[in-house]
Each structure stands twice: as structure tokens, then as C-alpha cells.
Amino acid sequence: MAVTASSLLDRLIRHSIRPKIPTKSRAAVSPDSNPSSILHRIAAGDLRGAIAFLRASPSSLPASVYSRLLHLCASRRALVAVRRVESHIISSAHPSPPSVFLLNRAIETYALCGCITDARELFDEMPRRTGGTWNAIISAYASAGHSSEAIALFIRMNRSGIRPKDVTFASVLGSCANLLALFLARQIHGLILKFGFCVNVILATSLVDVYGKCRIIDESQKKFDEISNPNQISWNVIVRRYLDLGLNEKAVDMFLKMVFMGHIPLNFTISSALVACSEATMLKIGCQIHGIVVKNGFERDYIVESSVMEMYTKCGLLEDARCIFNSSVSRDVVSWTSMVYGYASHGRLNESENLFYQMPSRNVVSWNALLAGYVRHFLWEKAFEFFREMQVNTREIDFVTLGLMLNASAGLLDSEKGKQIHGFAYRHLLFSDIFFSNALLDMYAKCGILGCANIWFLQMGSGKDRVSWNSLLAGYARHGRSEAAFDVFRAMLKETDPNEFTFSLMLAASANIFVLKFGKQMHAYMIRNGFEIDVIIRGALVDMYCKCRLVEHAVRVFEEEVSRDIVLWNSMILGYAHNGGGDSAIELFEEMKRVGEIRPDNVTFIGVLIACICKGSVDSGRRYFYTMSDEYGVMPRVDHYECMIELLAKHGSALELEELIQGMPFEPTISMWSRISDSCGEQVCRRLREGRAKDDDSVATRCKVEGMAMRDKLAGNQVARNLSAGLLLRVSNGFQQLD
Incomplete structure (x- = not known):
């Protein structure tokens, strides 16, 4: 018209x-x-x-x-x-x-x-209409967030023969950045060069921004370096783009370079640098930036003050964060909530609670901050009590709240509570968020209700992400459904890319069913596609190769890693022990002690004791058993006592075995009596074969029968300690008669 x-x-x-x-x-x-x-x-x-x-x-x-x-x-x-x-x-x-x-x-x-x-x-x-008219309407749409309309108008303008100005290009590049339209951004970059705007700081900054948002950070840095005199906004953009990509150290480096060149940063730039320090736990540099804040008079700026407080909170200096909080003249619900979350996330829940109930006003984030502290530190029953209090005091319950409650349900392995949360979300139409959906899937998977987990997974449709796939995989792997886990993994490859956590799950699934072929395929896939084989993956590889009886491959993987964590050491020690390499396991444990970087834990000593059983070395086993509590502060658990019982029953003295059981801080378990029964029978039969016993094998028969009887009685009614001692005495007498 x-x-x-x-x-x-x-x-x-x-x-x-x-x-x-x-x-x-x-x-x-x-x-x-x-x-x-x-x-x-x-x-x-x-x-x-x-x-x-x-x-x-x-x-x-x-x-x-x-x-x-x-x-x-x-x-x-x-x-x-x-x-x-x-x-x-x-x-x-x-x-x-x-x-x-x-x-x-x-x-x-x-x-x-x-x-x-x-x-x-x-x-x-x-x-x-003039060029100014087009510029005005394009800028209007771009500023309002209607990026597609802004780009469409720019295309109309270009076709009409009107030459854009630098502000027009800046608006359109901003819209390309919002839409992550890299191909179109490159075309507009070509027009900018064609019209001779390449030296314009505004356009150069817009190019830095669009390439950074499109995750072409090298190109973004190149455009920034071409700016002869970057302004404060240019520096702010490059620092922010590095932060958004998780390159926290590079973001801090660019900020410090800006300061060293004599530029006074914007408050947003300071905030980004402090957030980067928080994420990377760079406390020393964070303190230096705090000094820059004070020097340039930003200490009363609300944005900067909140970022400094958050940096100290995340780095664990809660007292310093509290000092800033106490001296703040602009305390609001955000700063209160930040302190509540800081105390809660570091396990100081009493202080978090005191601060929470002192808050003049609260929002849903405040409630979630304390609730997250309970969930993170495994106080799941307390989390449900707090949730009930929250329901009484506020109607502001959101996806995060319900997701945390699903995590608590999964921690308790209480599917009924999880189903109640699911019903609450359904009634209040709070089930469309991806965080909630993944938490619900994880709850069903951890509780072993794999049918419901699979149904919900299918209902998520196109809303599934990598976390969703990994949650379902973990559920199948955790509950012994390794074959089904491989079926899910094949379907996953058609929709999304796996990550390191995915491969750790699949390696564990391969180990569970002793399928070396699949484990090798996982290992090869990671190498071909350039995945980082970190210490966690190496631990899973060592465990898989050891369980599949390919110890030499496990050793090669173990020796490739310079920095090793306790899981990697334990996997290799246990691998040796379970594959008959008792001497190698003990040597590796001694090497671990010599290196001194990692302290042994309870799993380490289980591997060492199994190695002693494999070697038949009672003296070494006894020494390691008492050393773990005396030197390393690791209190013996049921698993350690079971290993010692098996060691003494197979290779030691029945009297010492009796003393060990009588000195235990708990009653013998069914598993312990099974080990005693089996070991006694094996030892007596071995002595008969070696000719060390008398022709009359009635004692051997009696030991075996009485051990089995005691095990069956314990399974039924948990016989008292005196009956246990009586059996041991009879077994001991039987050994004496045999000798």
C-alpha cells in the first residue's frame, strides 16, 4: 500500500x-x-x-x-x-x-x-525515509530484543540501496550475537570492510562481542587486538566473553592487562573479573582486584560490593565476606541471600540458619539457598522439614525448590517422597523446567524405579539434554543393567555428544559385565575424538581392565598419569590383589607411601588386606590392619574385619581368630561366618590332602558342618556372641586334634 x-x-x-x-x-x-x-x-x-x-x-x-x-x-x-x-x-x-x-x-x-x-x-x-529512519527503526528493534525483525529490516534497507551507518552495523551485529548467527555476522563483517568502517572502535567492539558469543574466541581476541585504542566497553566485552566461555584465567588476565595499561575499568568489568576469580578459586588475585576496587573508589558500588562478597564467600573466607556484609550501607535481600548461601555451601549451617531467620525479608532464592545447604551436606530429613516450613510461610516455590527436594528423595532412596514431589509439581504446573525434569529422572533412576525413569525420559521429548541421558545411563549402570545401558548409549550417540562422565559410566558398565570388547571401544572412541582422559577416566579404565583380567593394560594406563588421585591408586591396588598379584599390590602400596602425595583411605587398606590373603602373609596383614588406625586414622570397618577373618581362617591361628572376633565393636555378620565356614573347610581338606591330618576326618567334617550350621542360625536369628565363641573354640580344638 x-x-x-x-x-x-x-x-x-x-x-x-x-x-x-x-x-x-x-x-x-x-x-x-x-x-x-x-x-x-x-x-x-x-x-x-x-x-x-x-x-x-x-x-x-x-x-x-x-x-x-x-x-x-x-x-x-x-x-x-x-x-x-x-x-x-x-x-x-x-x-x-x-x-x-x-x-x-x-x-x-x-x-x-x-x-x-x-x-x-x-x-x-x-x-x-532516510538512512536515519532505517537506523532508528533497526536500533529500536535491536534494543527491544527483536533480533530477527532487526535483521530483516536491515536486509530490506540494504536492498533498497541505502547505505548503512556504523550505528546500524552495530545494532545488526548485536542482533546476530543474540541469535548466534555466525554466518550472517561474517557477511556483515565483509560489508563493514567494504564500506571502510574497519577502524571504528564501536564496530570493532561489536565484532569482538559477536564472535565471542558465537564461541569463536580466537577470532574475538584477534578483532580486539586490532583495536588501536580500546575503550572501557571494549575491555568489558572481551573480559565478559572469556568469562561466559568458562575461561576464567584468561578473563582475569585481560582484566589485569587493562589495569596495567592505565585504563579505569567499569563496575561491570570489575564484577566479571571477580566472578572469574570465584569460579577458579583464585583467591590471591581476587584480593588484588579488591585492592584495585578500593584504589579506584568502587567499594561502595553495589554491583562491585556484591561481587567482592561473593568472591570471598566462594573462596571460603566467610569472615571477610561477613565484614563486607556488616559494613554495607545497601544491604538488600540479594546480599543477605548471598551470605546465607555462603555459610550453607561451606557446611556452617547453624550460622546460615541464624542469618536466614534474621533476614528482614525473604524471597524464594533465600529459601532455596538454605535448602541447598541441607541437600549438599546430606541432611535430607532436615531438608524435608525445612520444605514443610517453606510451604507454610511462602507460596514462592519454584523449579529449583522442587529439584532440590527430588535430590533429597534420591539421597534417601525414598521413591514415595519423590513421587509426592512429582505430584506437587504436576498440580502446580511446575514440571516443564529442564532442571526439574533431570532431577526427577535422576531420582527415579537412583531409587531403582527404572520403568518410571524410562517413561519420564520419553516424555521429556526434545527437551532432553546430555544430563538427561547421563542420568538414565547411571541408573541402568548402578542397578546392574549394563546391557540396557549400552542400548541407551547407542541411542544417545544419535541425538547428542557424550562427555567424560558418560564414558566413565560406560566403562563401569563394561567392567560390571566383564565385556572387554566394549571397554576397549570406549577407550578408542575417546582417543579418536580428542576427549580429555583425566584422572577420573583413568581410574575407570584401570578398573575395567583389571576386572576383565587385562592387568598389563591397566598398568600402562596407570603409569601414563603423572598426577594420581586416591581412586586411581586404589583401582590399581585392588586390580593387582584381585588378579593374584599380591606382591605387586603391596609394592604399589609402599610406593604410594613413599610418594606421600595421597593418604591411604579405607578402600586402600581393603586392597592391601586382600593382597595379604592372596600371599598368605598373616604377619603383613596383621601389621597393616593395626597400622591403618594407629598411623593413618582409618578406623577398621566391617570389610576390614571380614578380610582379617578370612586371612586368619585360611592361613592363621584359630585362637587369634577367636580373639579378633571377640574384640570386634559389633556382632559378627553372616558374611563373616560364611568366610569362617568356607575357610575352615578349605584348610582341613588341604591338610588331609597334604597328609598332615589323621586318617579319621571326623573333625574336619564336624568343623565344616558346625560352621555351616552357625551361619544358618545367624541368618535366622542372629545368635549371641557366646555361641559364636563356642563355635570358634570347637573349631580351634578340631585344628589342634588334626595337628
């Missing part, structure tokens, strides 16, 4: 909101009054008086007056006043066409007032 002056008049009629001004009112403000009268009102911020003057004046005003009035409307976000100004611009100019410059300013003002519809309507009805 053709846009004419008459269409503009029709728009004027539709948007006309000027009532008929009485004669008396016209006398108060003369149409022939000097424009300085309205300028005085504008300068004084009297928008109502300025609009009243405008309504009383039928003649056109100077363009500078309209511009200042539109600026005042934008600062007040006074949409109705903007419409009146636009109407006056059009009506006072009739029959001549209105000023394109002023209509462009009206488009910009509509955008600043948040009314993109009026801006677009005015743009469409303008009989003549």
Missing part, C-alpha cells in the same frame, strides 16, 4: 487525544507565545506544563524544541506524551510534509518508551 501524506493525517486522527481547548485556556497560554516559554518548562522537567503549552499552540515549533521535549518524554517513559508530540509535529506541519528528522526522533522515543508497535507504525506510514 502506498504511503502518502493523507495516510499520515489518518494516523493523526486515530491517535488524536487533544480535546477542544476552551477559549479561557487559550488566553492563559497564547499561541503566539515565545518558544522560550516551553523551553523553560522542559528545562524545569515540567512535562505536563510543556504538553499543555504544545496543545495550546497550533503553529509549528523549532526542531530543537521538539527534540528536547521528546528527550524529556523518553526519560519519563511517557508514552501518551510522545503520541501528543508526534501528533503536533504532523498537524502543525500540514499541508507541508512533516520533518523526517523529527519523525526519526519520535521513532527512537517510542522505542525508549518500550512501545515498538507505535514505532513500527510510524515508520511504515512515513512518506519519505
Whole structure:
């Protein structure tokens, strides 16, 4: 449809909101009054008086007056006043066409007032458009977050033959960054070079931003380095892009480079650098940045103050964070919540609770902060109590709240509580968030309700992500469904890429069913696709190769890693022990002690004791058993006693075995009696074969039968300690008779 002056008049009629001004009112403000009268009102911020003057004046005003009035409307976000100004611009100019410059300013003002519809309507009805008109509407759409529309208008502008300006390119590049439209951004980059804008700092900064958001950080850094004199915004963009990509150390390096070059950073730049220090736990550099904050007078800036407090909180210096919090003059619910979360995340739950109940006001994030502390530190029953209190005191329950409660249900392995949370979410329409969906899937998987987990997984549809797949895989692997886990893994490869955690699960599944072929395939896949084989993956590989009886491969994987954690050491020690390499396991344990980087834990000593059983070395086993508590502070558990019982029953003295059991801090378990029964029978039969026993094997038979009887009785009613001692005495007498 053709846009004419008459269409503009029709728009004027539709948007006309000027009532008929009485004669008396016209006398108060003369149409022939000097424009300085309205300028005085504008300068004084009297928008109502300025609009009243405008309504009383039928003649056109100077363009500078309209511009200042539109600026005042934008600062007040006074949409109705903007419409009146636009109407006056059009009506006072009739029959001549209105000023394109002023209509462009009206488009910009509509955008600043948040009314993109009026801006677009005015743009469409303008009989003549200039490059400024296109720039105004494209910037309006870009600022309003309508990136696709901004790009579409830019394409129309380019086809119409109007040459864009630098601000137009900046707006369009911002829209490309929001849409992650890398191909289009490269094309616009070519136009920028074609039109000779390559040295413009605004456009260069926009290029840094768009390449950074599209994760082409090397190109982003290259564009930044080409800026001869980067401004504060340029530095802020490059620091932020590194932070968003998780390259925290590089973000801090760029910030420090900025400071060393004498630039005063923006508060947002300081905040980004402090967040990077928090994420990477770079406390020393964080303290240096705090010094820069004080030196440049940012210590009372709310954004910077909150970031400094968060940095100290995440790095564990809660007292320093509390000092900043106590001295803050602008404490609000955000800073209160930050301190509550800081104490809760570091296990200081009493202090977190005290601070929480002192809060003058709370929001759902405040409640979730303390709730997350309970869940993180395995206080799952306490988490449910707090959730009930939360339901009484606030209706602000969100996806995070319910996700945390599902984590607590999974921790308790209480599927009934998890189902109640599921029902609560369904009733309140709070089940569409990916965080909640993954938490629900994880709860069903951990509780072993794999049918429900699979159904919910299918219901997630296209909303599944890598975490969803890994949760389902973990459920199958944890509950012995390794074959099904491999089926899920094959389906996963068709939809998303696995990560290191995925491969650790699949290696564990291969180890569970002793399928060396699949384990080798996982190992080869990671190598071919350049995955980082970190210490966790190496531990899983060592465990898989050892369980599949390929110890030499496990040794090669173990020796490739320079830095080893306790899991990797334990996997190799246990691998040797379970594959008959008792001497090698003991040697590896002694090497671990010599290195001294890692302290043995309870699993380490289980491996060492199994190695002693394999060697038949009672003396070594006895020494390691008592050393683990005396030197390493590892208190013996049921597993350690079971190993010692098996060692003494197979290779030691029955009297010492009896003393060990009588000295245990708990009653013998069924598993212990099974080991005694089996070991006694094996030892007696071995002595008979060796000719060390008498021809009469009645004692051997009695030992075996009585051991089995005692095991069966314990399985039924947990016979008291005196019966256990009596059996041991009879077994001991039987050995003495055999000898």
C-alpha cells in the first residue's frame, strides 16, 4: 500500500487525544507565545506544563524544541506524551510534509518508551525515509530484543540501496550475537570492510562481542587486538566473553592487562573479573582486584560490593565476606541471600540458619539457598522439614525448590517422597523446567524405579539434554543393567555428544559385565575424538581392565598419569590383589607411601588386606590392619574385619581368630561366618590332602558342618556372641586334634 501524506493525517486522527481547548485556556497560554516559554518548562522537567503549552499552540515549533521535549518524554517513559508530540509535529506541519528528522526522533522515543508497535507504525506510514529512519527503526528493534525483525529490516534497507551507518552495523551485529548467527555476522563483517568502517572502535567492539558469543574466541581476541585504542566497553566485552566461555584465567588476565595499561575499568568489568576469580578459586588475585576496587573508589558500588562478597564467600573466607556484609550501607535481600548461601555451601549451617531467620525479608532464592545447604551436606530429613516450613510461610516455590527436594528423595532412596514431589509439581504446573525434569529422572533412576525413569525420559521429548541421558545411563549402570545401558548409549550417540562422565559410566558398565570388547571401544572412541582422559577416566579404565583380567593394560594406563588421585591408586591396588598379584599390590602400596602425595583411605587398606590373603602373609596383614588406625586414622570397618577373618581362617591361628572376633565393636555378620565356614573347610581338606591330618576326618567334617550350621542360625536369628565363641573354640580344638 502506498504511503502518502493523507495516510499520515489518518494516523493523526486515530491517535488524536487533544480535546477542544476552551477559549479561557487559550488566553492563559497564547499561541503566539515565545518558544522560550516551553523551553523553560522542559528545562524545569515540567512535562505536563510543556504538553499543555504544545496543545495550546497550533503553529509549528523549532526542531530543537521538539527534540528536547521528546528527550524529556523518553526519560519519563511517557508514552501518551510522545503520541501528543508526534501528533503536533504532523498537524502543525500540514499541508507541508512533516520533518523526517523529527519523525526519526519520535521513532527512537517510542522505542525508549518500550512501545515498538507505535514505532513500527510510524515508520511504515512515513512518506519519505532516510538512512536515519532505517537506523532508528533497526536500533529500536535491536534494543527491544527483536533480533530477527532487526535483521530483516536491515536486509530490506540494504536492498533498497541505502547505505548503512556504523550505528546500524552495530545494532545488526548485536542482533546476530543474540541469535548466534555466525554466518550472517561474517557477511556483515565483509560489508563493514567494504564500506571502510574497519577502524571504528564501536564496530570493532561489536565484532569482538559477536564472535565471542558465537564461541569463536580466537577470532574475538584477534578483532580486539586490532583495536588501536580500546575503550572501557571494549575491555568489558572481551573480559565478559572469556568469562561466559568458562575461561576464567584468561578473563582475569585481560582484566589485569587493562589495569596495567592505565585504563579505569567499569563496575561491570570489575564484577566479571571477580566472578572469574570465584569460579577458579583464585583467591590471591581476587584480593588484588579488591585492592584495585578500593584504589579506584568502587567499594561502595553495589554491583562491585556484591561481587567482592561473593568472591570471598566462594573462596571460603566467610569472615571477610561477613565484614563486607556488616559494613554495607545497601544491604538488600540479594546480599543477605548471598551470605546465607555462603555459610550453607561451606557446611556452617547453624550460622546460615541464624542469618536466614534474621533476614528482614525473604524471597524464594533465600529459601532455596538454605535448602541447598541441607541437600549438599546430606541432611535430607532436615531438608524435608525445612520444605514443610517453606510451604507454610511462602507460596514462592519454584523449579529449583522442587529439584532440590527430588535430590533429597534420591539421597534417601525414598521413591514415595519423590513421587509426592512429582505430584506437587504436576498440580502446580511446575514440571516443564529442564532442571526439574533431570532431577526427577535422576531420582527415579537412583531409587531403582527404572520403568518410571524410562517413561519420564520419553516424555521429556526434545527437551532432553546430555544430563538427561547421563542420568538414565547411571541408573541402568548402578542397578546392574549394563546391557540396557549400552542400548541407551547407542541411542544417545544419535541425538547428542557424550562427555567424560558418560564414558566413565560406560566403562563401569563394561567392567560390571566383564565385556572387554566394549571397554576397549570406549577407550578408542575417546582417543579418536580428542576427549580429555583425566584422572577420573583413568581410574575407570584401570578398573575395567583389571576386572576383565587385562592387568598389563591397566598398568600402562596407570603409569601414563603423572598426577594420581586416591581412586586411581586404589583401582590399581585392588586390580593387582584381585588378579593374584599380591606382591605387586603391596609394592604399589609402599610406593604410594613413599610418594606421600595421597593418604591411604579405607578402600586402600581393603586392597592391601586382600593382597595379604592372596600371599598368605598373616604377619603383613596383621601389621597393616593395626597400622591403618594407629598411623593413618582409618578406623577398621566391617570389610576390614571380614578380610582379617578370612586371612586368619585360611592361613592363621584359630585362637587369634577367636580373639579378633571377640574384640570386634559389633556382632559378627553372616558374611563373616560364611568366610569362617568356607575357610575352615578349605584348610582341613588341604591338610588331609597334604597328609598332615589323621586318617579319621571326623573333625574336619564336624568343623565344616558346625560352621555351616552357625551361619544358618545367624541368618535366622542372629545368635549371641557366646555361641559364636563356642563355635570358634570347637573349631580351634578340631585344628589342634588334626595337628
